[in-house]
Amino acid sequence: MKHLFSNRSFVLLMLSDLLQNLGIWIRNMALLFFVMEKSGGNPVAVSLLTMIEYAPIFLFSIVGGVLADRWRPKRTMLWGDILSFFSILLILFVVLAGN
Secondary structure, eight states, rough: OHHTTHHHHHHHHHHHHHHHHEEEEEHHHHHHHHHHHHTTSSSHHHHHHHHHHHHHHHHHHHHHHHHHHHHOOHHHHHHHHHHHHHHHHHHHHHHHHOO
16 A cells, blocks of 8 residues: 555545545535525425536436547546536636626
8 A cells, every 4th residue: 555655646646636526525515505595495406406417427427438438548537627627617607697
């Protein structure tokens, strides 16, 4: 195990994955609180938010997995992270425009 954590590439990958997951979790919690505030705590609105968030994962995961196996993994991860960043910016702009 010590040999694994002495590998610089592994440590960088793990740290970037940790930061990305932390950012995704914060975004999800912020969206949840935003929807709860705007809907007055309506459980249907919260459920719809969860359904809308996870529906694309279920719909595109099989096709995306096949394509990711055929493409270069490094480039695929980079583009996935870039698209995730732009989705966060889009949500930020929508929220700021609503205030």
